[in-house]
Amino acid sequence: MSLLRRLLRDPVAALGLVIVIFAVLVAILAPWIAPYPEDAFESHLLQRLREPSVEFPFGTDNLGRDILSRVILGTRNALAVALSVVLASTVIGIPIGLAAGWKDGWLSDILMRLTDVFLAVPQLILALALGQLMAPGLGTAMVALALTYWPFFARTVFAETRRLRGALFVDALAGIGAHPLRILLLHVLPNAAPAILVRATIGMGFTILTAAILGFLGVGAVPPSPDWGLAVAEARQYLPEAWWFPTFPGLAILLLVLAFNLLGDGLRDAADPRLRRSRR
Amino acid sequence: MLLALPALLGLVVATFILSRVIPGDAAATLAGDAATPAQIADIRARYGLDRPILEQAIIHVRQVLTGDLGNSIFTGRPVAEEIAQRLPATLELTFAALLLSTLLGVPLGLIAALDHNGPADHLVRLVSVAGLAIASFWLAIMLQMVFSMELDWLPLRGRIDVALGLPPRVTGFLLIDCLLAGDGRRLSSAMLHMLLPALTLSLPGLATIARFTRSGVLETLQKDFVLYARAAGYGRFRLAAIYVLRNAITVTVTQIGLLFGGLISGAVVVEAVFDWPGLGTYAVQAILAADYKALLAVTLVVGVVYAIVNVVVDVLQAVIDPRVSDGTR
Amino acid sequence: MTGPDLLRVDGLAVQLGRASILDDVGLVIRPGATMGVVGESGCGKSTLLRAILGILPRHARIPRGAILFEGRDILSDQAASARGRIGFVPQDPYLSLNPVFRAGTQLLEVMRRHAPGNRRQHRAKLIELFRAVQLPDPEGALDKYPHEFSGGQRQRLLIAAALSCDPALLVADEPTTALDVTTQREILALLRRLASERGLALLFVTHDFGVLATLCEQVTVLYAGRVVESGLTRAVLDAPEHPYTRMLLACHPDRAADLIGIPGTVPAADAQPSGCRFHPRCPIAHASCATEVPPLLLTEDRSVACPWHHEPLPEMAVV
Numbered sequence: 001m002s003l004l005r006r007l008l009r010d011p012v013a014a015l016g017l018v019i020v021i022f023a024v025l026v027a028i029l030a031p032w033i034a035p036y037p038e039d040a041f042e043s044h045l046l047q048r049l050r051e052p053s054v055e056f057p058f059g060t061d062n063l064g065r066d067i068l069s070r071v072i073l074g075t076r077n078a079l080a081v082a083l084s085v086v087l088a089s090t091v092i093g094i095p096i097g098l099a100a101g102w103k104d105g106w107l108s109d110i111l112m113r114l115t116d117v118f119l120a121v122p123q124l125i126l127a128l129a130l131g132q133l134m135a136p137g138l139g140t141a142m143v144a145l146a147l148t149y150w151p152f153f154a155r156t157v158f159a160e161t162r163r164l165r166g167a168l169f170v171d172a173l174a175g176i177g178a179h180p181l182r183i184l185l186l187h188v189l190p191n192a193a194p195a196i197l198v199r200a201t202i203g204m205g206f207t208i209l210t211a212a213i214l215g216f217l218g219v220g221a222v223p224p225s226p227d228w229g230l231a232v233a234e235a236r237q238y239l240p241e242a243w244w245f246p247t248f249p250g251l252a253i254l255l256l257v258l259a260f261n262l263l264g265d266g267l268r269d270a271a272d273p274r275l276r277r278s279r280r
Numbered sequence: 281m282l283l284a285l286p287a288l289l290g291l292v293v294a295t296f297i298l299s300r301v302i303p304g305d306a307a308a309t310l311a312g313d314a315a316t317p318a319q320i321a322d323i324r325a326r327y328g329l330d331r332p333i334l335e336q337a338i339i340h341v342r343q344v345l346t347g348d349l350g351n352s353i354f355t356g357r358p359v360a361e362e363i364a365q366r367l368p369a370t371l372e373l374t375f376a377a378l379l380l381s382t383l384l385g386v387p388l389g390l391i392a393a394l395d396h397n398g399p400a401d402h403l404v405r406l407v408s409v410a411g412l413a414i415a416s417f418w419l420a421i422m423l424q425m426v427f428s429m430e431l432d433w434l435p436l437r438g439r440i441d442v443a444l445g446l447p448p449r450v451t452g453f454l455l456i457d458c459l460l461a462g463d464g465r466r467l468s469s470a471m472l473h474m475l476l477p478a479l480t481l482s483l484p485g486l487a488t489i490a491r492f493t494r495s496g497v498l499e500t501l502q503k504d505f506v507l508y509a510r511a512a513g514y515g516r517f518r519l520a521a522i523y524v525l526r527n528a529i530t531v532t533v534t535q536i537g538l539l540f541g542g543l544i545s546g547a548v549v550v551e552a553v554f555d556w557p558g559l560g561t562y563a564v565q566a567i568l569a570a571d572y573k574a575l576l577a578v579t580l581v582v583g584v585v586y587a588i589v590n591v592v593v594d595v596l597q598a599v600i601d602p603r604v605s606d607g608t609r
Numbered sequence: 610m611t612g613p614d615l616l617r618v619d620g621l622a623v624q625l626g627r628a629s630i631l632d633d634v635g636l637v638i639r640p641g642a643t644m645g646v647v648g649e650s651g652c653g654k655s656t657l658l659r660a661i662l663g664i665l666p667r668h669a670r671i672p673r674g675a676i677l678f679e680g681r682d683i684l685s686d687q688a689a690s691a692r693g694r695i696g697f698v699p700q701d702p703y704l705s706l707n708p709v710f711r712a713g714t715q716l717l718e719v720m721r722r723h724a725p726g727n728r729r730q731h732r733a734k735l736i737e738l739f740r741a742v743q744l745p746d747p748e749g750a751l752d753k754y755p756h757e758f759s760g761g762q763r764q765r766l767l768i769a770a771a772l773s774c775d776p777a778l779l780v781a782d783e784p785t786t787a788l789d790v791t792t793q794r795e796i797l798a799l800l801r802r803l804a805s806e807r808g809l810a811l812l813f814v815t816h817d818f819g820v821l822a823t824l825c826e827q828v829t830v831l832y833a834g835r836v837v838e839s840g841l842t843r844a845v846l847d848a849p850e851h852p853y854t855r856m857l858l859a860c861h862p863d864r865a866a867d868l869i870g871i872p873g874t875v876p877a878a879d880a881q882p883s884g885c886r887f888h889p890r891c892p893i894a895h896a897s898c899a900t901e902v903p904p905l906l907l908t909e910d911r912s913v914a915c916p917w918h919h920e921p922l923p924e925m926a927v928v
Contacts (some may be wrong), residue, residue: 020476027558124545125579130568209415213549217564239421240429250418251288265409437923504704511662511697512719512770526709601709 003194006270013266019259027076034069041224047244059244062234063224067244070226071252077227078256081142082207086200088146091151094196096150097157098184102165112158115151119177128219138227141220145207156199160192194271201267205260212253228253283423333439349580354571362574363559363581368452368559369439370551374543376478378536381485386532388486388526389493394520394530404490411487416546420480420553427476434476437555441469450567477554481546485539492535496528530601537593544582613680615778615810616661621674623656623665623834628878630656634674635905640777643804645825645842648819649857651875652832654814658782660684661812662697679777690708691730692724696771696809697873698781698800700765702763702788706755713751716770731773738769742799761792768799768909776808779803785820797824818863822846833876833886840911850911850918853887885915893920 008014032038043063050060058067100111127144164170165188173183214220215229223230228249235245303482311334316325324330343350349359392404428436439454447454457475458467460478500506501524509519544560551560559578568576618636621628632651638644646654659665661676665681676684679692707715713735720731729763732751739747742765750758750766758766764784771779781800785793785851801824804811813825821828821842829839830851838851849855876882882889886897895917905912 009523102606124548125567125575125582127565128548128564129575181474205413211412212415213417218553229415232415232421236421240425241427246418246421247427250415250422253418254410254413255417257415258410261409261413291745311672421711503707504699505707506769507664508697508699508705509707509715511659511699513723513774515722518718523707523710527707530709576918603754 003267003270007266010266010269012229012262013270016259016262016264016266019255023075023079023256024261026072027079027196030073030076034066034072036066036069037073039065039069039073039226043224049238049245051189052244058206058248059242061245062238062242067231067248070231071248073156073226073232074228074249074252075256077138077221078211078253081138081145081152081211082204084142085145085149085207085211088142088204089203090148090196090200092146092150093153094157094189097154098161098188100154101161102180102184102188102190111154115154115158118148118151118168119155124210124213127214128217135236136219136222138221138225141211141214144214144219148210149207152199152203153196156195157192161188164188164191169278176249194267198268198271201260205257205264208253208260209257349577350573352566352571352574354566354569354574359570359574359577362562363577365452366557366559366562367581369454369556370544370547370560372453372455373474373477373481373550373556373558374540374547376482377543378485378539378548380478381484381489381539382536383487384436384482384530385486386493389490389532390497390520390525390528392490392494393497393501400495404494407488408491408494411483411490416480417549419483420476420550421595423476423480424553435473437472439470439556440466441473441548444469471511477550477556480553481543481550484542484546485536488535488539489532492532493525493528496531497524500524500527526600528529530597533593533600537590538591540586544586612784613640614638614677615642615679616812617675617677618657618661619675619677621657621660621676623653623660624670624672624673625666625668625878629834629881630669630878631660632881633902634831634834634836636829636836636839637709638778638810638812639672641804641810642827643825644773645813645815645821645828646831647814647816647821647828648831649816649875651878652831654831655782657831658780658812660812661780662695693719693774694776696774696779698764698768698771698784700782700784700786702760702767702784705767706763708755710754711751712753712755712758712766715771716751716766716773717771720773735769735773738772739766741772741803742766743770744769748800761796764796765799766786766794768803770795772803774895776809778812780812780814782814783816785817785874800824807834816864818858818861830857833881834878835886835914836905836912837887837914838911839905844910850908851915852891852893852912852918854891854921855922892923893917 007017026033043065044060045054045064047060048062048064050056050064052059056066058071061067061070096111096115100115102108105205127141127148159186170183170187173187174180212227212229212232213219215227216233218233221227221230225235231249232246233241236250238245247255300371321330327392332562349363352362357363374556380424388404388407392401395401424436427434435441444466447457447466450457450460454470458470497520500542506519507525514523547556547558548560550556551558552564555561559581563578565571566578594597597598611789614637616636616638618634618906621631621634623631634653634657636644636646636657646657648654656665656669660671661678661683665671671684674684675682706712713732716735717728717731720726720735721728724731724734726734735751736747739750741887744750744762744765755763768784779800780845784800785796788796797820800811803809811824815821825842827840828845830837830845830853832853836850838845838854845854846858849858876886876889882899884900885891885894890895891898898917903914903916905914906916908919
């Protein structure tokens with residue numbers, strides 16, 4: 001696969017890929033590699049707010065739970081949320097983009113106006129409102145994030161479809177009587193795949209970040225779930241003494257989002273050398 | 281600007297629909313725990329909450345068009361008044377952040393480009409990637425922990441030292457009001473209070489601006505006219521800082537318009553962490569209280585400010601690049 | 610030889626990474642003389658020009674050689690920089706002015722640094738120069754943006770800019786290739802007139818032999834970064850001696866385009882052949898050509914870097 005080879009030639013993007021793979025492995029193996037997997041739910045009040053030590057490398061939180069374990073277990077949440085949101089966004093965004101991009105007309109206008117309206121709503125406010133609409137929780141946060149992220153996919157696919165529908169091979173297919181749906185799904189969509197992949201990778205980072213914000217503001221994950229954003233919020237009242245409490249969950253967010261962003265940039269360069277110029 | 285209008289209208293409709301399906305009976309909240317059903321019904325009638333949704337929507341849009349944003353369901357005070365109270369705080373914060381992003385981001389991007397693939401370049405690229413990956417609430421708390429709690433150099437929260445109190449309100453912009461009052465102590469207190477929130481809020485914008493300035497400068501440096509200017513004997517500094525930067529900056533300026541949306545979202549978080557009495561905290565409070573009047577008004581105001589910022593950006597671009605206004609580009 | 614040299618390039622070598630762009634290039638221009646530099650694209654013309662103007666890319670190295678302008682070494686001595694004393698007319702007038710600044714702003718900045726006098730005097734001088742180069746509306750031109758001029762007007766503007774600091778030498782890089790034929794002729798006539806009126810020396814890079822014949826008394830022919838032949842233009846064009854020059858003129862009597870129809874290609878700059886760089890393509894190459902760099906031989910009216918230049922070329926080579 002030449003895309004992968006081109007990607008790996010860029011050391012920074014390769015670093016992003018390595019971190020992402022590492023995070024996926026951690027997420028899958030979380031219950032087995034976390035030193036105290038039961039700390040997802042159990043509290044040990046006798047050992048609360050312990051400094052980092054050999055026993056608890058990242059220290060313990062206000063309920064005496066091992067922060068390293070919770071950071072490891074939280075990887076699962078973060079990746080699951082991001083993956084679901086990005087998948088849901090593609091499910092909404094891709095058909096809309098394809099439909100709007102294929103033919104000019106009232107349908108295209110309405111779809112793209114709708115997309116614009118969703119883009120114009122401040123994402124966080126919409127997500128907060130939705131979080132309030134349904135009971136606060138991880139599921140709500142995911143719906144809210146998907147509802148605010150699909151317009152980016154719609155726009156990306158819209159632009160790609162418009163670019164491709166003018167291509168010669170599409171004319172040729174239409175000329176031999178291929179059904180538009182067939183052309184869209186079998187020919188246009190695969191050609192738009194690199195752009196969608198880039199958007200999805202950057203979307204992963206973005207979603208992890210926004211989900212953490214929602215958790216922090218109290219409309220995302222609910223206690224006692226091992227969520228990074230939530231942990232930072234819980235840590236606030238124990239500062240500055242328990243410095244380790246917010247530090248490590250925050251670093252985990254930073255590292256994972258950074259990895260997805262680096263990977264996304266690298267993919268963009270590898271997938272489309274034309275775009276390289278615009279970034280440099 | 282014309283493009284912004286349908287989006288604005290859509291925004292009003294969207295937030296209305298959204299706000300009406302938020303659960304929680306505003307009338308019940310307002311009436312208090314001990315209210316009788318009759319009292320609640322009375323309140324419902326007074327705020328028009330008993331009419332059909334469509335009628336409420338039409339009334340709402342008509343009121344908005346005539347500049348009447350209605351009364352907050354939660355506090356009972358006019359929403360326009362409450363927003364006027366809080367908007368300057370948010371604008372002051374966002375503009376300070378935008379200023380910081382630009383004042384730091386542009387030179388960083390320029391330095392990186394001039395040191396293409398050198399150590400400064402790598403450092404700036406790292407900063408600009410990390411700046412977009414860092415969670416603002418976490419950064420804010422870390423900064424608070426180090427500079428306010430541990431070192432005690434900077435205030436922890438609020439806009440000004442409580443002991444000093446606010447200066448006489450003229451514009452609502454604290455820095456300007458302090459200046460107008462000629463009050464140095466309040467001014468320095470307000471500036472110190474603003475430093476951490478503005479810095480936190482500026483980071484994503486700083487990263488974006490540095491990145492676009494860098495690529496813009498690199499692209500401009502390849503241009504024939506730069507080679508010609510060097511041959512003709514332009515000074516090194518002048519060439520980089522003025523001759524090249526002005527071309528490179530056109531792309532950056534477009535970005536500043538796009539950044540504003542992110543700044544508003546960021547303000548919600550930063551205001552929450554620093555107890556900044558602005559629109560962000562107001563919006564969160566409105567959402568939590570199911571106060572749809574307030575939420576609608578906030579969204580509308582944000583939309584209008586967003587549209588204005590984009591018009592300003594268009595004008596700026598025409599000023600920077602004469603070809604834009606001539607339509608020859 | 611009469612009078613001192615204005616510009617003297619001595620044994621100049623320029624490298625970009627491992628690629629040798631120029632090697633042992635020499636050139637002499639006396640005050641008021643006109644010199645043309647010809648060769649195919651990629652022969653090092655532009656690099657030579659950039660070296661003289663002091664605008665080589667950052668990673669370029671100069672392992673050997675000197676460039677003396679008015680007797681001072683402008684490569685090693687930064688203070689002796691010839692900026693202002695060497696006027697530059699670029700190749701593409703469309704791309705050589707910054708689109709976001711007024712013409713006056715750009716021209717005055719150069720004068721501020723390199724010409725005596727104050728801003729008012731500079732403006733007056735520019736307007737006077739605009740008249741001399743026959744730019745329409747000389748007074749208003751300073752306040753216009755580049756896109757408000759036509760290509761020919763922009764080139765006139767740039768010629769005026771090149772003259773603004775009273776140079777002794779005008780360096781021009783194919784200044785007419787981007788223009789239409791009529792405008793080309795006008796610009797060339799203008800350059801010729803200005804050079805003779807003001808006693809300017811002219812260094813002209815071109816691959817147009819017609820331009821060379823009308824504008825330049827002397828010519829230097831470059832191949833793969835080395836001088837292969839130089840001398841009086843009339844003599845070289847009438848009776849070229851180096852096999853390369855002979856083939857070039859036979860293939861393209863009016864333009865030094867690529868050597869189409871000649872076996873082989875111009876060598877890549879990072880894979881130059883040993884000995885004479887032309888030997889792989891030369892129809893009269895001898896065994897020693899592959900090992901020994903041929904020195905420039907002085908004949909009565911020129912110098913030639915080929916010891917076999919009296920030998921006739923086989924008919925086949927000149928298609």
